[in-house]
Amino acid sequence: MGNVPRAGVIMVENGCVAAIERVRSGRRYHVLPGGQLEPGEDYPHAAVREAAEELGVDVRIDGLVAVVRFRGREQHYFLARSTGGTFGTGDGPEMGSPVDSDSGSYRAVWLPTDSLLTADLRPRPLAERLQKCASRSSFEALLAGPLVIHEHPADL
Incomplete structure (x- = not known):
């Protein structure tokens, strides 16, 4: 894993x-769809590829929302809109992982915007920002300027 950037x-x-609902080591939590950049790939292209692999949908990127620095690597999150495909049909390698495996299970889900914090969506500072924008019904506000988050292992 090392310092490989993610999108x-x-x-x-x-x-x-x-x-993505994760069940791992008896714990249930949620993460935003995404993964590592492949050689020669930039952040937006990796985000589009990961949406297809994990969610089963094609997306159009609207803009950068957040940059998360965690354990020596950067993760870029983009606001995206579905342009095709079928949600929940992602066939990336991790999507078939069983609950009792070392990496745990992965499942594409829709989380109501008013339950992002109780559903343990990570990273938490980004979940807080998303929930705040939802209460104002203005997700375009996410594009006003990227949120920069410095997470530490204890923040999990």
């Missing part, structure tokens, strides 16, 4: 945010 998407539809 992810934030998709909001019908009052819900697309997320």
Whole structure:
């Protein structure tokens, strides 16, 4: 893993945010869809590819929402809109991982925007910002300027 940069998407539809439900070591939490950049790939292209692999949808990137620095690597999250595909049909290598494996299970889900914090969506500072924008019904406000988050392992 090391310092490989990561990219992810934030998709909001019908009052819900697309997320990946993780069950690992007996714990259930949620993360935004995303993953590592491949050689020669930039952040936006990686985010588009990861949305297809994890969610089963094609997306258009609207803009950068957040940069998270965690354990020596950067993660860029982009506001994205679905342009095709079928949600929940992602076939990336991790999507078939069983609950009892070392990496745990992955499942694409829609989280209501008013439950992002109780659903343990990570990273938490980004979940807080998303929930705040949802209460104002203005996700375009996410594009006003990227949130920069410095997370530490204890923040998990």
